[in-house]
Amino acid sequence: MRTLARLLILTAITLSSLTAQSPPPGFEKPDHDIKIGVRSGLLRYDTEKFTVGAGSKVKLTLVNSDEMVHNLLICRDDDYVTATVAAAAMMLGPDASKTHYVPDIPEVLFHTKAISTGQEDTIWFEAPKKPGAYPYICTLPGHTFTMTGVMRVGDAAELKQDLPIELLRYRLYKGKWTMLPDFDSLPHDRDGGIEDGIVDLSKLDEESNFGASFTGIIKVEAAGQHTFFLNSDDGSRLLVDGKMVVEYDGQHGPAKEQKGEIELTAGRHLLRVDFFQGTGGKALRLAYAGPDQQRRQLSNDKNEIKTRVTPISVHHHPVVMRVHVEEAAARSIAVGLPHGINYCFDADACCVQFGWGGAYLDVGPDRDGRGGRPCKTLGQRFQVGNIGFPLRTADGREQPSRFLGYSTDGTPSFTINWGGKEVHWSIAASKGGVGLEYSFAIPAAHEDVQFVIDHNDLKLASSTGQWQDGTLTVPAQHAKKFTVTVTTATGAKK
Amino acid sequence: MIHSSHRHTFFAVAVTLLVGSKLSAQQPATIPAGYRVETIALPDGVAFGVSGLSFAPDGTLYACTREGQVWTLSNNEWQLFASGLHEPLGIYVAPKTSKVFVVQRPELTELIDQNGDGRAERFRTVTDAWGLTNNYHEYAYGPVCDSKGNFYGTLNTTLSWPGWAGSEEWDVARVHDGKMGRAAKYRGWSFRVTPDGTFEPWSSGLRSPAGIGINAKDELFCTDNQGDWVATSCLHVLGKGDFHGHPSSLTDHPDYADLDLNSITVEKYGELREPAAVNFPHGDLANSPGEPIVDDTKGKFGPFAGQMFVGDQTRSNVFRVVLDKVQGHYQGCAINFIDHLQSGIIRSRFASDGSLWVGQTGRGWRSRGKTTFGLERIVWDGATVPFAIHSIQLTKSGFKVRFTRPANATIAASKEAYKIERWHYKHHANYGSPKFEQMAVPVSDVQLSEDRMTAHLSTPLHAGTMYQFNIDVTADNDQTLSNHVAWYTLNRLYE
Numbered sequence: 001m002r003t004l005a006r007l008l009i010l011t012a013i014t015l016s017s018l019t020a021q022s023p024p025p026g027f028e029k030p031d032h033d034i035k036i037g038v039r040s041g042l043l044r045y046d047t048e049k050f051t052v053g054a055g056s057k058v059k060l061t062l063v064n065s066d067e068m069v070h071n072l073l074i075c076r077d078d079d080y081v082t083a084t085v086a087a088a089a090m091m092l093g094p095d096a097s098k099t100h101y102v103p104d105i106p107e108v109l110f111h112t113k114a115i116s117t118g119q120e121d122t123i124w125f126e127a128p129k130k131p132g133a134y135p136y137i138c139t140l141p142g143h144t145f146t147m148t149g150v151m152r153v154g155d156a157a158e159l160k161q162d163l164p165i166e167l168l169r170y171r172l173y174k175g176k177w178t179m180l181p182d183f184d185s186l187p188h189d190r191d192g193g194i195e196d197g198i199v200d201l202s203k204l205d206e207e208s209n210f211g212a213s214f215t216g217i218i219k220v221e222a223a224g225q226h227t228f229f230l231n232s233d234d235g236s237r238l239l240v241d242g243k244m245v246v247e248y249d250g251q252h253g254p255a256k257e258q259k260g261e262i263e264l265t266a267g268r269h270l271l272r273v274d275f276f277q278g279t280g281g282k283a284l285r286l287a288y289a290g291p292d293q294q295r296r297q298l299s300n301d302k303n304e305i306k307t308r309v310t311p312i313s314v315h316h317h318p319v320v321m322r323v324h325v326e327e328a329a330a331r332s333i334a335v336g337l338p339h340g341i342n343y344c345f346d347a348d349a350c351c352v353q354f355g356w357g358g359a360y361l362d363v364g365p366d367r368d369g370r371g372g373r374p375c376k377t378l379g380q381r382f383q384v385g386n387i388g389f390p391l392r393t394a395d396g397r398e399q400p401s402r403f404l405g406y407s408t409d410g411t412p413s414f415t416i417n418w419g420g421k422e423v424h425w426s427i428a429a430s431k432g433g434v435g436l437e438y439s440f441a442i443p444a445a446h447e448d449v450q451f452v453i454d455h456n457d458l459k460l461a462s463s464t465g466q467w468q469d470g471t472l473t474v475p476a477q478h479a480k481k482f483t484v485t486v487t488t489a490t491g492a493k494k
Numbered sequence: 495m496i497h498s499s500h501r502h503t504f505f506a507v508a509v510t511l512l513v514g515s516k517l518s519a520q521q522p523a524t525i526p527a528g529y530r531v532e533t534i535a536l537p538d539g540v541a542f543g544v545s546g547l548s549f550a551p552d553g554t555l556y557a558c559t560r561e562g563q564v565w566t567l568s569n570n571e572w573q574l575f576a577s578g579l580h581e582p583l584g585i586y587v588a589p590k591t592s593k594v595f596v597v598q599r600p601e602l603t604e605l606i607d608q609n610g611d612g613r614a615e616r617f618r619t620v621t622d623a624w625g626l627t628n629n630y631h632e633y634a635y636g637p638v639c640d641s642k643g644n645f646y647g648t649l650n651t652t653l654s655w656p657g658w659a660g661s662e663e664w665d666v667a668r669v670h671d672g673k674m675g676r677a678a679k680y681r682g683w684s685f686r687v688t689p690d691g692t693f694e695p696w697s698s699g700l701r702s703p704a705g706i707g708i709n710a711k712d713e714l715f716c717t718d719n720q721g722d723w724v725a726t727s728c729l730h731v732l733g734k735g736d737f738h739g740h741p742s743s744l745t746d747h748p749d750y751a752d753l754d755l756n757s758i759t760v761e762k763y764g765e766l767r768e769p770a771a772v773n774f775p776h777g778d779l780a781n782s783p784g785e786p787i788v789d790d791t792k793g794k795f796g797p798f799a800g801q802m803f804v805g806d807q808t809r810s811n812v813f814r815v816v817l818d819k820v821q822g823h824y825q826g827c828a829i830n831f832i833d834h835l836q837s838g839i840i841r842s843r844f845a846s847d848g849s850l851w852v853g854q855t856g857r858g859w860r861s862r863g864k865t866t867f868g869l870e871r872i873v874w875d876g877a878t879v880p881f882a883i884h885s886i887q888l889t890k891s892g893f894k895v896r897f898t899r900p901a902n903a904t905i906a907a908s909k910e911a912y913k914i915e916r917w918h919y920k921h922h923a924n925y926g927s928p929k930f931e932q933m934a935v936p937v938s939d940v941q942l943s944e945d946r947m948t949a950h951l952s953t954p955l956h957a958g959t960m961y962q963f964n965i966d967v968t969a970d971n972d973q974t975l976s977n978h979v980a981w982y983t984l985n986r987l988y989e
Binding site: 401 | 600631
């Protein structure tokens, strides 16, 4: 198996080198040479944002080091364009692979081929002339939720203004500290400007026993509450307009990201970050987010210890794991279905707590060190209207429910003792939209059964019965076997 | 179509052929003569923190892992039997029916291979009656099964002190500022599950009872790990209704339902508890012991038949426990056996050929040894009788030290060969206990039996005291003792 996979990889590499792509006329010297990889097992691109000049010549290479097939489609900068493109891709049906999962619609501007492990594909194109944010996605089934990014297009002048931190400068200090000193009262060793506007310790060229004070200007788009994130090894503090916003002083590793909030007006604000390093590992990571500003990194990752992720991948068959999951019940069962839909069952309350689109689980927190910490869901959670075990008697009464176990033969199915009757509840991905399909089997049912749900923001359908708001009444003759489909009305957010 | 491709994938992934599965291991620093250690090859590329072992009647070994899988080993071939379990810490294959049970964090589960493809696809909940939060310390251990088909297991307390837990959400039922508490029902209890699946709390007062054991008389034992309210790691006898000393669990005891557990004094808890039968001096012998296994090999594993073997998760050693019944209560001695193996040990099992299989996981508490997980087998050559302290028992006037083979008569009859110290531990909310009033114990007389295998020592005796024996005796063939230190927990005296 492993040898075979290796052979395939080798073949793929040989093939791609044999069919080395050459640029079309006029693109021999592109303005931008962008390489985008895939974070293995995570259903994420390794680059989720890049910037090109309006009308510039772009060479873009998708490198697939993941175990799954991926593509990359750059879309128009319309609202909800990725949902439109993803939906069109899903409609392609069984022949989708022939067209590389690319729907033939005007929303798709440029695209790579769908490529498998070890392959890469290069495309050349002229960037749109209209500045804006052009999303890109992978349209392989289920990948759209998390394999996204944005190509920003701007004119040259605008690009320059979009530095993360304008007029960024540093002052370097030498000394041994266990806490941050008052740098302003100390003589600095040297100072300088940082042109690309990104805080990066590697530019200081120091390993141990030094300190630095970074100053610069950030441009706030919209007034309101802003959150600043800070992590460092060793100590650091972050000030905006002279006010302390986050402090992470003392000697430590980058154990836990700290954050602080501050109300800012639209416009430019003075940012200052003080940092010191003793010996050993060094890291400084800062970012911010605001009302009209998605989290933006203000530092370079190179110096930082990568957060360890131990992803479990789902391929052709469902994966069922009993684990602690972040913000979920203690007796959780995390189920990963093929095509990027996952859900979390609560074996205590006998209900589906939530679903998520994207990759499955990071089990690192459960496995590393002493373990036992909650696993992280990888992707975007969606609600399924959970109000506990969803079945009621014909007259709307709740009955005690007790978990009896589950089966992993085919679609995962949970068995529940519901007021003395056995209920088999199997849960699959909905066939359309983002959601789940519940199949209930109640062999001993001989009366009407009600299914109840918090129906806000959900689209509901069923094989039988009448809906009234969030209550489905299943007539007795169909109560032994019926299905309910729960999909999110809005889909996963852009 | 789909089904057949599924099977194909399964076999391709799950079966690892082993060529020469038993690799000879580097032998431990301390190992009695006649014993050797073999390392068992594990499936390639699988994190395999062994957390449970059980042999099926056909000899197939079932091993569960902290990573949530169950593997079988048969004819030198590993096969994946189940996956997706929540940190199972014990597995039991019923000797008559071959049914497979595990205790995982949330429940006692039967794993059922319904379609006979060698892989469980049905997970039947036998009981999930105990409470659970997402606190990492809420381990569940077991099961063992008695002759009537009842299951038993133990439940860890919650790590409650916010300074260690990192949150106040689990700070429930900490007593006198101990570290562990009870954030969910029956934490700190042992339990019984009847064959029809009814859960019954069995005994209370446990802290971190990482291993449960049973003997042929259906007597139950478990070890507990040193910490708050546990002076040093130890072995408890689990009598129905017993309170073992850690108060947080009393929250779920009907007699304490309306009481503030902090209103009861430390001294009172000391009186209420059934003291540990055998203490394992922390740092000297054990730091975090796993399950006690009775040597039921009838001599196939050497001269220690009927004794208990316990592995330690931190020290990676295996030691022996020899029980001594005094006034109807068990107490006894502990003696190191093999020190140390390749990784930390919480589970072991005797195979039908009399070898002791030792499951290893070093994850979490930094075990000694070169690997973070593994599986080894300790084998006796069937002939060599090592010179060892077989057992120490209490007499009315002192102790009876028994050797595994005749001793050198001159040395074994001299008082100087026996250096004895004593001390006592304090039962309190603090994390562990120092040794109090440590002092030498004089030996006033030694009488060696005619077969030169038993030395009767006359010494002063004090109840509630640990005795440490440092014995410098050689065998009649000049062999030295494989382990010359033993510890006797003297709870009760003969009247």
